[in-house]
Amino acid sequence: MNYRLRHRTTYSYDDVVGFARCVLRLTPRSSPTQTVLESEVTVTPAPSAELDRTGPFGARILTVTVDTPHKALVIEANSRIDVHVPPPGDPAQSPPWEQVRSAALAASDLGPDGPAAYLFPTQRTPIVPGITEYARASFPPGRPILAAIDELNRRINREFRYDPGATEVSTPVAQAFAARHGVCQDFAQIMICGLRGLGLPAAYVSGYLRTIPPPGRPRLEGADATHAWVSVWCGEALGWVGVDPTNAILAGDDHLVLAVGRDYADVAPIDGVILASGAQTLKVEVDVIPSLP
Template sequence: MIYDIRHLSTYAYETPVSFARCVLRLLPSDRAEQRVLSRAIEVRPVPAASAARRSFFGNDVVTVTIEAAHRELRVDARSRVEVTRDTGDLLRQASRPWEEVRERAFAAATLAPSSPAHHLYPSRLVPILGPLSAYAHVSFPPGRPILEAATELMHRIKADFTYDPKATAVSTPLIEAFEARRGVCQDFAHIMIACLRGVGLPAAYVSGYLRTLPPPGKPRLEGADATHAWVSAWCGEEFGWLGFDPTNAVLVENDHIVLANGRDYADVSPIDGVILGAGMQALTVKVDVVPVT
């Protein structure tokens, strides 16, 4: 499936901003089962300087410096991406007991970016918390196959939590979203990651997109109008890293386009940085993901 993606972010400032340095993680990159056909970012005002780099986890990052005074900042990212992901009958396949996968993860002998070792421990936004570990253990009784256990955990989060864009903000602590049983895809992903790490399993945070309009006869997925978030769980050498979307209780397939991955949202936020200015600011984000026919 080929998609045209547009991600338009507009910042409106109450008073002029004299200087801005922004870190942009808005360019999808080639990955397993995903190929980038084209991509570009347009920033207004035009930056005085721009630099591109590749992060440790393989995300393409662009840093722009704006020295002209401005009341509005527009970041317009466009890309065309081909996704060839197919989970098929994955859930019918036999997988190792989760305890064995845990042991193999802790025994990892490499620190390459794809190593499970980077995603076993607490991160800035995902601490290990007793209530979340206890919640996870319901799905992970002794000897249960890893795929079966992780899939049930994903379905429980979807069933027990309410998707509510007004319930949380980017800065809401994980435990508050968990106790409220409400939030958005970022919260759902962080909760599942904390649950998996709480039982000793590697889990990564993935940001990306969902197709805006569903295929005929299928329901529209939550989170399709903005950047989406889901979980990549390491399921042993046989299966590697697999995507689980707890917001929609589905395995990650061709409706999902990967933008960036890391330990939590702090590693992959689409735009961050610093500005010199006073007063309030308002952010408007528009995302369109359209299949190319």
Template sequence: MIYEIRHLTRYSYGAIVELTTGVLRLAPRSGDGQEVQRFSIVTDPVSQPLTERLDPFGNRVTSLRIEKPHRQLSITASSRVRVNRTPPPTRSPAWETVGAEAIAMTSLDADCQAIALYPSRRVALFDGATAYAKQSFGPHRPIFDAASELARRIRSDFTYDPEATEVNTPAAEAFDRRRGVCQDFAHIMIAAVRGIALPALYVSGYIRTLPPPGKERLEGADATHAWVSVWCGAPLGWRDFDPTNATSIQNDHIVVARGRDYSDVSPIESMVLSSGRHRLEVEVDVIPV
């Protein structure tokens, strides 16, 4: 499957902004069945020349600086991505074997699983999540089967509610409420998996949404999304699970960035020299071509 992706972010400010600086994580990743064929960023007002680097997790990070005074700012990221992932595995090692392998790892590469074993800025370990994970990770159970069941249970036991949480809501609080959005469900699953000493990462990206039967697709109606990557041992590597939709990911998901939690992968982090309030609008189109 080949997708054309358009991600528009628009800020409207209550006062003149003299300076905007920031970092963007909007470029999809290549690898693991995904190939980026084209990527570009356009800003209005025009930024100083954009610079790009790889962060410690292998994500493409773009830096911008806008020195022209402005009351509005738009950032449009356009991508063309081919996705052709392998089918889910039919066999996987026992989760205890994978945990022992992860603890023994000595690599410091960007893809090293050791960094995904421990609490992070937005994902603290807590007893409720650990106990919740243990219901799926029984003795000697294959890790892929157990992680798949955990994702399905989160989808079944938790209610998707955009009003229930905010971007800074701790995973333990969302867990107690049994409500939240994809970010919360990803953080909860990560806390659960790390609580039984298995590596798990946060993944940001896009998911293609299908209109209801008989309805036309609405422009800008697709969404940014978040899910979880679990280390399933050396033969399988990282495998991704979507607890919001109770599935392992296939060709409807497009990966943008990976990190320990949302703090490592937020699409836009910026600083503005101004005063007053601002309004944020986001539109996403994921179009199969």
């Protein structure tokens, strides 16, 4: 499936900003299931300096410095992507989860696509005993890895309430878990905590989910949104499998990957600092549009 992707972020300031430095992770990631055909990031006002590099988890990171006085900063990323996610196969034929755990602990690949970096807790995804035990209910001894992951994915969707007003970016995962509500970031990080607590490699995926308007209604310009889900390493043969606990589905051709990391802090699309006083207003517009190859 081919897509045109536009991600436009506008910061409007009450007072003039004299200096801004932004770290941008807005170039989609090529992988075995996704090919980036073209991509461009533009910043207005034009930056006085740029640093383009590849991060430790394979994401392209663009750091820009803007020292032209401004009251609005506009960052727009335009990309064309081919997404081609193969079906994972029969869950019952996948290896037992304990076998996958042992293979992950023995793996020697320390690169961004290997399992090692995604086995250990982080500040945002610590080992929380209650979350580990919650996940363990879906992982009885000998259960095939895909069947166990699918059940946990569906349980989180069924037992947690999607509530955009319930949490913030900084809300601790244990708090979201205890309250049983949150947004896609919370659902993803809860699942990651549970899987890592069992010794399974799990990654946080930042990207976009194609939305389809109701029958007879036009697609609204800029109305799509960023999304988050989980990628689980299921052994050498199966590799990484995406699961979306917000929607209780496997990640497929409607899921466009922007960046992969251990948690949200590794993949935040935009972060940085400004020198100014006064308040700011943020507006984000996203378009995910199917296109011809």
